[in-house]
Amino acid sequence: MTLSTEIREKARELLASGQVRTVIGYEEGLRGRTRPAFVTDVDDVERLVWNRACTHNLTTYLPGRLRPPHQSNGAGPDERVAIVAKPCDSRAINVHLAEQRYTRDQLHIIGVACAGIVEGAGESRPEKDGPLQARCQACTERTPVIYDTLIGEAPPVTEVADPVGEKMAELEAMTPAGRMEFWLGHFDRCLRCYACRQVCPACNCPTCLYERDDSLWTGMAIRLQEKRAFHLGRAYHLAGRCIGCDECERVCPVNIPISLLNRCLSAELERSYGFRAGEAPVPSPVTTMLSGEEG
Amino acid sequence: MMFEPRIIGFLCTWCSYTGADLAGTSRLQSPWNLRAVRVPCSGRVSPELIMRAFDEGADGVLVLGCHIGECHYDNGNHRTAKRMPPLHALLAFAGLEPERLRLDWVSASEGERFARIVSEFTEAVRELGPCRWRRAGPALPRPELAPAPAERGG
Numbered sequence: 001m002t003l004s005t006e007i008r009e010k011a012r013e014l015l016a017s018g019q020v021r022t023v024i025g026y027e028e029g030l031r032g033r034t035r036p037a038f039v040t041d042v043d044d045v046e047r048l049v050w051n052r053a054c055t056h057n058l059t060t061y062l063p064g065r066l067r068p069p070h071q072s073n074g075a076g077p078d079e080r081v082a083i084v085a086k087p088c089d090s091r092a093i094n095v096h097l098a099e100q101r102y103t104r105d106q107l108h109i110i111g112v113a114c115a116g117i118v119e120g121a122g123e124s125r126p127e128k129d130g131p132l133q134a135r136c137q138a139c140t141e142r143t144p145v146i147y148d149t150l151i152g153e154a155p156p157v158t159e160v161a162d163p164v165g166e167k168m169a170e171l172e173a174m175t176p177a178g179r180m181e182f183w184l185g186h187f188d189r190c191l192r193c194y195a196c197r198q199v200c201p202a203c204n205c206p207t208c209l210y211e212r213d214d215s216l217w218t219g220m221a222i223r224l225q226e227k228r229a230f231h232l233g234r235a236y237h238l239a240g241r242c243i244g245c246d247e248c249e250r251v252c253p254v255n256i257p258i259s260l261l262n263r264c265l266s267a268e269l270e271r272s273y274g275f276r277a278g279e280a281p282v283p284s285p286v287t288t289m290l291s292g293e294e295g
Numbered sequence: 296m297m298f299e300p301r302i303i304g305f306l307c308t309w310c311s312y313t314g315a316d317l318a319g320t321s322r323l324q325s326p327w328n329l330r331a332v333r334v335p336c337s338g339r340v341s342p343e344l345i346m347r348a349f350d351e352g353a354d355g356v357l358v359l360g361c362h363i364g365e366c367h368y369d370n371g372n373h374r375t376a377k378r379m380p381p382l383h384a385l386l387a388f389a390g391l392e393p394e395r396l397r398l399d400w401v402s403a404s405e406g407e408r409f410a411r412i413v414s415e416f417t418e419a420v421r422e423l424g425p426c427r428w429r430r431a432g433p434a435l436p437r438p439e440l441a442p443a444p445a446e447r448g449g
Contacts, residue, residue: 171388180390180427209343217343225350225431229343232389236342239381261385268384273377286381290363290373 003050003112006151007084010110011045014082020108024061025084026054032125036061050084050112050151052128055121057245058083059092059201066102082108086117088135090144091243091278092201098281099241101204111147115155122250135246135259138162145279168263183228189254190227192220196248196258197234202241210234235261240269240284243277300354300420301435304329304413305340309367310403311359317406325410326417329357337361337398338371342382345396349386352429355395355420357413362400372400391428394419 001009011023027037027047034053038061039045065081085093090111097104116136120126131137138161142154171179194211197203210218210230218233219226235242235258242262249259269275273285306312312333318325334340337360348356358379360372379398387393397416401409429435 176387176390176392177427178390179388183389184430217341217347223431225429228389228430229346229350232346232385233343236382236385239385261388264388265381265385268381272380286378287374288377289370290376 020080020082023082052118053121055117063101063204086114087141094278094281098283109147111144113152113154134163187227195251199247239265302355303348303353304357307337307360310361311401313403314401314409318410323410325413336371337375349428352435354426358398
């Protein structure tokens with residue numbers, strides 16, 4: 001039985017028994033693209049697939065569909081959903097749970113043992129056996145940190161390369177002035193299309209600080225300085241919450257290496273506070289009190 | 296002419312701002328480069344404010360709050376203390392010299408400590424030279440050296 005079939009079986013069971021109202025998974029779209037799918041009908045479960053191009057972090061959709069009980073008089077618009085989650089995506093669920101976006105019992109997590117997603121996933125007809133995405137090359141996680149049903153067996157960890165880490169080391173070896181030029185060169189291309197923010201599972205403020213024209217502290221202009229403030233500010237808001245799915249970088253129409261900013265903050269939080277986002281449902285250390293050792 | 300850095304200081308009203316007052320009333324010498332912004336608590340100083348100060352042309356930003364355990368609001372300074380290391384790392388990664396941002400603690404009775412921290416910080420930023428962070432609008436006028444205060448005779 002392939003992984004796709006196993007996911008379909010589980011989805012059919014959950015929908016037929018009424019345990020969930022929607023299954024969020026992946027389907028084959030137009031022109032050979034793999035795209036997110038929302039299945040609400042038992043007859044539609046055949047649409048669900050699993051392949052090496054399932055790059056989307058589906059947990060982005062959860063805060064909008066589920067509400068914590070105290071915000072919805074006990075019933076959300078879609079009280080229980082099932083979601084197909086890769087190991088990286090499953091950490092975003094822990095981030096949501098820590099922030100009480102919804103409760104654990106509103107969710108049935110179909111965890112998938114993942115061997116990495118290929119480069120070009122999300123686009124038309126990616127090479128299904130092509131090279132892995134940069135983040136997947138360095139990934140050693142094979143099973144989700146949180147799940148109700150596990151699909152597939154954890155594939156072995158083979159050769160580990162770290163192209164993003166190499167880029168980080170290269171940047172850190174530069175002078176501050178060099179790094180500033182590097183980043184300004186990238187931020188200059190930004191369109192402020194907010195695709196990075198929309199796709200991010202952790203970016204779920206009802207009104208984004210960077211889209212408020214009444215804000216005294218952040219400008220909405222499409223000028224270099226405001227664009228830098230947006231990117232650095234957004235990266236900072238994700239400190240201790242970014243789980244490194246790198247979807248922001250994938251969707252960026254002008255290829256800004258946003259993941260490097262997130263990676264910088266993750267490394268700092270691990271160094272300062274020994275914290276890795278999403279490994280357990282605990283809030284980001286930048287929002288909490290000092291413990292004895294840190295004072 | 297010696298480079299005179301533009302320094303923004305976010306001072307907690309319960310301790311550092313009062314400490315600055317004490318430094319003044321004690322006639323302690325401290326550099327005039329610091330522009331003090333009085334905030335209700337160092338926990339009020341969100342990273343956006345600090346980035347904004349650099350965006351608007353600050354050469355250095357000094358955040359001063361109450362010593363840990365002495366916060367008027369119990370834990371406001373805990374939050375500042377935990378926020379600053381990631382902000383430091385991020386700004387340094389984006390090309391700002393990390394020495395341009397400093398967090399320290401000054402209580403209301405530590406006028407001498409206030410004067411010392413401000414002097415140290417001003418000298419450290421002076422060493423670094425003008426900040427190249429600001430990228431918008433016309434160049435800001437550099438502060439002129441203030442005339443030496445006349446000796447206050449009796």
